[in-house]
Amino acid sequence: xxxxxxxxxxxxxxxxxxxxxxxxxxxxxxxxxxxxxxxxxxxxxxxxxxxxxxxxxxxxxxxxxxxxxxxxxxxxxxxxxxxxxxxxxxxxxxxxxxxxxxxxxxxxxxxxxxxxxxxxxxxxxxxxxxxxxxxxxxxxxxxxxxxxxxxxxxxxxxxxxxxxxxxxxxxxxxxxxxxxxxxxxxxxxxxxxxxxxxxxxxxxxxxxxxxxxxxxxxxxxxxxxxxxxxxxxxxxxxxxxxxxxxxxxxxxxxxxxxxxxxxxxxxxxxxxxxxxxxxxxxxxxxxxxxxxxxxxxxxxxxxxxxxxxxxxxxxxxxxxxxxxxxxxxxxxxxxxxxxxxxxxxxxxxxxxxxxxxxxxxxxxxxxxxxxxxxxxxxxxxxxxxxxxxxxxxxxxxxxxxxxxxxxxxxxxxxxxxxxxxxxxxxxxxxxxxxxxxxxxxxxxxxxxxxxxxxxxxxxxxxxxxxxxxxxxxxxxxxxxxxxxxxxxxxxxxxxxxxxxxxxxxxxxxxxxxxxxxxxxxxxxxxxxxxxxxxxxxxxxxxxxxxxxxxxxxxxxxxxxxxxxxxxxxxxxxxxxxxxxxxxxxxxxxxxxxxxxxxxxxxxxxxxxxxxxxxxxxxxxxxxxxxxxxxxxxxxxxxxxxxxxxxxxxxxxxxxxxx
Amino acid sequence: xxxxxxxxxxxxxxxxxxxxxxxxxxxxxxxxxxxxxxxxxxxxxxxxxxxxxxxxxxxxxxxxxxxxxxxxxxxxxxxxxxxxxxxxxxxxxxxxxxxxxxxxxxxxxxxxxxxxxxxxxxxxxxxxxxxxxxxxxxxxxxxxxxxxxxxxxxxxxxxxxxxxxxxxxxxxxxxxxxxxxxxxxxxxxxxxxxxxxxxxxxxxxxxxxxxxxxxxxxxxxxxxxxxxxxxxxxxxxxxxxxxxxxxxxxxxxxxxxxxxxxxxxxxxxxxxxxxxxxxxxxxxxxxxxxxxxxxxxxxxxxxxxxxxxxxxx
Numbered sequence: 001x002x003x004x005x006x007x008x009x010x011x012x013x014x015x016x017x018x019x020x021x022x023x024x025x026x027x028x029x030x031x032x033x034x035x036x037x038x039x040x041x042x043x044x045x046x047x048x049x050x051x052x053x054x055x056x057x058x059x060x061x062x063x064x065x066x067x068x069x070x071x072x073x074x075x076x077x078x079x080x081x082x083x084x085x086x087x088x089x090x091x092x093x094x095x096x097x098x099x100x101x102x103x104x105x106x107x108x109x110x111x112x113x114x115x116x117x118x119x120x121x122x123x124x125x126x127x128x129x130x131x132x133x134x135x136x137x138x139x140x141x142x143x144x145x146x147x148x149x150x151x152x153x154x155x156x157x158x159x160x161x162x163x164x165x166x167x168x169x170x171x172x173x174x175x176x177x178x179x180x181x182x183x184x185x186x187x188x189x190x191x192x193x194x195x196x197x198x199x200x201x202x203x204x205x206x207x208x209x210x211x212x213x214x215x216x217x218x219x220x221x222x223x224x225x226x227x228x229x230x231x232x233x234x235x236x237x238x239x240x241x242x243x244x245x246x247x248x249x250x251x252x253x254x255x256x257x258x259x260x261x262x263x264x265x266x267x268x269x270x271x272x273x274x275x276x277x278x279x280x281x282x283x284x285x286x287x288x289x290x291x292x293x294x295x296x297x298x299x300x301x302x303x304x305x306x307x308x309x310x311x312x313x314x315x316x317x318x319x320x321x322x323x324x325x326x327x328x329x330x331x332x333x334x335x336x337x338x339x340x341x342x343x344x345x346x347x348x349x350x351x352x353x354x355x356x357x358x359x360x361x362x363x364x365x366x367x368x369x370x371x372x373x374x375x376x377x378x379x380x381x382x383x384x385x386x387x388x389x390x391x392x393x394x395x396x397x398x399x400x401x402x403x404x405x406x407x408x409x410x411x412x413x414x415x416x417x418x419x420x421x422x423x424x425x426x427x428x429x430x431x432x433x434x435x436x437x438x439x440x441x442x443x444x445x446x447x448x449x450x451x452x453x454x455x456x457x458x459x460x461x462x463x464x465x466x467x468x469x470x471x472x473x474x475x476x477x478x479x480x481x482x483x484x485x486x487x488x489x490x491x492x493x494x495x496x497x498x499x500x501x502x503x504x505x506x507x508x509x510x511x512x513x514x515x516x517x518x519x520x521x522x523x524x525x526x527x528x529x530x531x532x533x534x535x536x537x538x539x540x541x542x543x544x545x546x547x548x549x550x551x552x553x554x555x556x557x558x559x560x561x562x563x564x565x566x567x568x569x570x571x572x573x574x575x576x577x578x579x580x581x582x583x584x585x586x587x588x589x590x591x592x593x594x595x596x597x598x599x600x601x602x603x604x605x606x607x608x609x610x611x612x613x614x615x616x617x618x619x620x621x622x623x624x625x626x627x628x629x630x631x632x633x634x635x636x637x638x639x640x641x642x643x644x645x646x647x648x649x650x651x652x653x654x655x656x657x658x
Numbered sequence: 659x660x661x662x663x664x665x666x667x668x669x670x671x672x673x674x675x676x677x678x679x680x681x682x683x684x685x686x687x688x689x690x691x692x693x694x695x696x697x698x699x700x701x702x703x704x705x706x707x708x709x710x711x712x713x714x715x716x717x718x719x720x721x722x723x724x725x726x727x728x729x730x731x732x733x734x735x736x737x738x739x740x741x742x743x744x745x746x747x748x749x750x751x752x753x754x755x756x757x758x759x760x761x762x763x764x765x766x767x768x769x770x771x772x773x774x775x776x777x778x779x780x781x782x783x784x785x786x787x788x789x790x791x792x793x794x795x796x797x798x799x800x801x802x803x804x805x806x807x808x809x810x811x812x813x814x815x816x817x818x819x820x821x822x823x824x825x826x827x828x829x830x831x832x833x834x835x836x837x838x839x840x841x842x843x844x845x846x847x848x849x850x851x852x853x854x855x856x857x858x859x860x861x862x863x864x865x866x867x868x869x870x871x872x873x874x875x876x877x878x879x880x881x882x883x884x885x886x887x888x889x890x891x892x893x894x895x896x897x898x899x900x901x902x903x904x905x906x907x908x909x910x911x912x913x914x915x916x917x918x919x920x921x922x923x924x925x926x927x928x929x930x931x932x933x934x935x936x937x938x939x940x941x942x943x944x945x946x947x948x949x950x951x952x953x954x955x956x957x958x959x960x961x962x963x964x965x966x967x968x969x970x971x
Binding site for chain 2: 378384403407410425430440443447451456517521541548566567571573
């Protein structure tokens, strides 16, 4: 039964490209690929649902041994991530129905409907793989297909450069992940997950450390933690909006899956310091991610930086879980792990929602520059309301889903004070301050985004004439916004399956009592707020719309509103050390500074990662390559000498050193 | 019976809030050598505004009218978190301090949106400045309460108060002193008082909260004013409950409750006098010195956390 659903999922998604190419000239059948995609995804979600709510027995499905051992099976961890991929992709597919068909014509449209289902399929392979090679196969496909989807949008010089950086970093990441897997080879020749798991205790401590570090770097690059985030703000914003939603909302989660699979399932907790490493990565990514986001006014770039921030929050949960595990506190470890996994789900929901919302805005206003929006809520009420729910969720405000996972993370930090280890006892509670600062900055950022884009006066003619998006796009947005509120008010819906999953990953833990505690208090808070709001709305007085007094001058114009740049100015000044802005003011004509005809102002953030980290690394590699070139003299006798020396040294090795 | 007292506590914090404002203003007037308005004046103001019509700028959307109502609802919910007469509260016995702090953030977020919905320069200016202050105030707020909850072994506010009641006043640790200093600074910033914000100014260069709500009028403004009065009252009551709960009723007897009420009024009067003295003697900080002020609060709360570990017995 489960397998049937899983096979239907695979069959439908692989047949869509064919359908798309056959029908791409017939405008009457344009809905068919999207429909097939939705049906296939529902089947996939149903197959995953069994593992999420049902038994923990892994359900094997595809399996063959030629040309390499390839097998897929769904255990509880896979099921959670497969469910996440399928469930989040459904609204995205519905949204794409009108977005893709409205924005692309002819072969381009067919290309999107070819690559999109295969991209989703490749992510499903990653999370259900039960051999290393199947995992790497899916991992590689995922990168290539998403790069293809970015290139459908265009092939300008700049785009190609960004895609090149994306591919380069993804392959570095894939290499690290592959190396982490292959270190298990001596103990488990088939590299099946089951044998990897059982051979992990046989590894030496040094090898275990190397495996953990490789997994950390490999999956960290995919997840976009700082300083490996370089590709993320380049690749995510330039993809078509539904693809951005998939990349940010869903694809990043496969990296979280990989890290959890390695650190918890295979290794059963990393080295003792691994928790600190992951915590530090989370704190740095969270803080810098949100600080970079505030400075942006391109909506999709801003959202991409928020992905860095939220991955940071997930890492904070994972890090504290590893720390608890290393200090022998499985109960708290499972709480922190639940927090991280729940935030993974929540981020998938609200980030897809926000990226689709960005797509809806650009559909209606033809721009992603916040300074050109304004007053959109009155013109696009459904999109505006859904986007507001997304903003509240990502900020982590109570009654929305983001709050529940941040609350659980806070509680796990508080639990750190109970550990015997003095360092952990101080570090974990101090992380409360870091997470609070991240939350505060995110609130400032989304007050800016929503206030500038959706409220106030329209700032451009496009914004003034914006119209509500088509039904399919609105449906996609609403389908993502609803679970944000439902999970925010009734968190136990998500928490009880996650608690069972955490029990599998953290042996010796039971369901933390914090889960029932938050599920008890939130409905009361919701009832109090709702009741009071209803009462206050009952006080009705005459209402009138009237122009604001403009100090006797002609009426206010949209130019007098605070802009996105102005809004973020105080925070940018306080954290100027992070941005190192490069400012240029040009006054024309230059000889009349007090009576200028025009003033132009440019402020650019110097990208210190490229300058101080990547450039030296690239330079070092190039310099090393130059040194290696000395070996290549072009003289045949020298090459014969190399062969001879190699042969001799191998013989010596075989005879004496083994 | 406990329930009834919890309800009474919440109502006290909500209904007496304008009075607290009035008394603080009266003490300030006394310090400045003026006679000052009646202490009941804030009630008259709120009532007057409730009777006026509700004006909104033409650009305003539904968020403009929703924000003040949500802000007020949040203030009501937060009032239900703070114990006053006995170490329990309606929501304070269920939820922990994190829920309370984040509820305040919910109200602030929507008020900032309401300010930007006005479509004038002032709303955005106020929202932007408020965003800075509240961003930086959140970390010390949570950290100092975390320090207390670590000492009390429970994150619920009612439990922390109950634990503190069981301690000897002369035996309190450095943690409490540090956390009190940090919370005091946060309370000034959160409730928009001097030296962070001046509630009586309408000068473009300095105003924060007042700039944000400049476009509001009538019942909406009344709700905002009332909500910020509740917030001030709640912050003062929270300081009392967390750092000086001695005198609260530990059992349900009329005498104990009566004396708890009397002691609470005395402590409140003391705090209000302290607030008035601070507001009369300190100049408002420049906008860009506020981060330094809150930086000190953060550093103090970090020390408080470190001291919880050092002083663990």
